[in-house]
Amino acid sequence: MRVSTALVRLYPPAIRERWGSAIAEEVGRAGPRSWLNSAIGAGRLWLHPGDWPETTEGETSRVVATALVAVSVVLTLWLRAAGVGSLSATVDRPASSAWLVPILAGFALATPLPRRSGLGRLVTIVIRTLAAPALSFGFLCLLANLGAFDHPAGVTRVLFVGCYWATLFFGGIRICVLVARAGRVVVMPSAHRLHIALLLVATGLAFAAAQSLALALRTSFDLGSVMLICALATSAAALLVTGLDLRRRRP
Amino acid sequence: MRGNDAQMLVLTVLAAEPLHGYAINTAIEALTGSRLGAGSLYGALARLESHGLIEPDSADTDERRTVRITDAGRNTLRAELEQMARVAQAGLRALGFA
Numbered sequence: 001m002r003v004s005t006a007l008v009r010l011y012p013p014a015i016r017e018r019w020g021s022a023i024a025e026e027v028g029r030a031g032p033r034s035w036l037n038s039a040i041g042a043g044r045l046w047l048h049p050g051d052w053p054e055t056t057e058g059e060t061s062r063v064v065a066t067a068l069v070a071v072s073v074v075l076t077l078w079l080r081a082a083g084v085g086s087l088s089a090t091v092d093r094p095a096s097s098a099w100l101v102p103i104l105a106g107f108a109l110a111t112p113l114p115r116r117s118g119l120g121r122l123v124t125i126v127i128r129t130l131a132a133p134a135l136s137f138g139f140l141c142l143l144a145n146l147g148a149f150d151h152p153a154g155v156t157r158v159l160f161v162g163c164y165w166a167t168l169f170f171g172g173i174r175i176c177v178l179v180a181r182a183g184r185v186v187v188m189p190s191a192h193r194l195h196i197a198l199l200l201v202a203t204g205l206a207f208a209a210a211q212s213l214a215l216a217l218r219t220s221f222d223l224g225s226v227m228l229i230c231a232l233a234t235s236a237a238a239l240l241v242t243g244l245d246l247r248r249r250r251p
Numbered sequence: 252m253r254g255n256d257a258q259m260l261v262l263t264v265l266a267a268e269p270l271h272g273y274a275i276n277t278a279i280e281a282l283t284g285s286r287l288g289a290g291s292l293y294g295a296l297a298r299l300e301s302h303g304l305i306e307p308d309s310a311d312t313d314e315r316r317t318v319r320i321t322d323a324g325r326n327t328l329r330a331e332l333e334q335m336a337r338v339a340q341a342g343l344r345a346l347g348f349a
Binding site: 007011015018019022023025026027029030034036037038039040041042044045048050051052053248 | 271272273276286288289290291292293294296297298300301316
């Protein structure tokens with residue numbers, strides 16, 4: 001793939017549709033010295049959905065909702081990999097999971113509503129998109145419950161762990177695909193609803209970052225915890241900026 | 252728009268005639284001696300269009316999306332240029348050149 005094509009793909013879909021060929025031409029003629037500026041420009045535009053042209057009805061909401069799910073999937077997998085106990089509630093620390101409350105409220109607000117007329121199509125899309133990850137997950141559960149592999153070692157263990165993470169990644173990607181596809185047959189949330197939803201999710205992530213930081217200050221810092229705190233804080237800031245920018249979009 | 256050079260430059264070159272993206276950057280190069288990066292140029296175009304300061308040219312038959320300045324864009328550009336002229340005059344006076 002040519003670099004100019006790859007750089008154009010970094011831009012939000014509406015910008016690609018409107019200016020994609022022109023951006024590729026500009027990058028192609030300017031050469032490597034324009035690569036950084038193009039990538040930064042793409043990042044800036046993702047943070048400003050109010051600037052995207054509405055090339056098809058509801059496209060901005062669909063793309064923002066898909067991006068929100070993508071960020072959430074990546075962070076969920078990261079938290080799963082890090083096994084962060086400081087963010088999970090226990091009997092003696094019931095408030096440790098409080099950061100999830102605004103995030104769940106945000107997701108409830110951002111959830112698209114099915115159209116009665118498009119219900120059949122929606123079910124078809126859900127089945128087609130999630131059938132493969134559901135089968136993978138079922139296969140994994142079956143293997144885990146067979147009992148023959150209770151304490152795998154060596155290559156078997158590596159294979160099991162690899163399968164487990166591959167299934168999680170695959171499921172995450174398919175969930176993003178589902179939101180992108182289903183967005184065409186459901187009623188997407190309005191810009192105002194998405195604005196509030198993004199602010200709520202950003203608040204939850206900021207709480208999670210602060211909670212992780214507080215724990216690291218009490219105990220000790222390691223590279224993994226620093227990276228996780230940075231990822232949570234950066235995601236919170238990005239969602240906050242995007243959410244605030246959505247206010248500008250006309251209903 | 253104040254303080255954003257890329258948007259200001261785009262509006263300035265579009266004030267003369269409708270242009271497509273590459274031609275806008277060529278006009279900016281003729282004006283300033285250097286081209287804008289693709290990210291700066293198309294970010295500025297997207298923002299100006301979202302604010303209604305430029306719009307797709309209705310007479311456009313070019314695949315490369317010619318855009319033109321709107322009346323709101325002309326008013327904004329004039330206000331910005333007048334303010335810049337006042338600042339330039341004050342600066343030159345302070346330096347003893349005007």
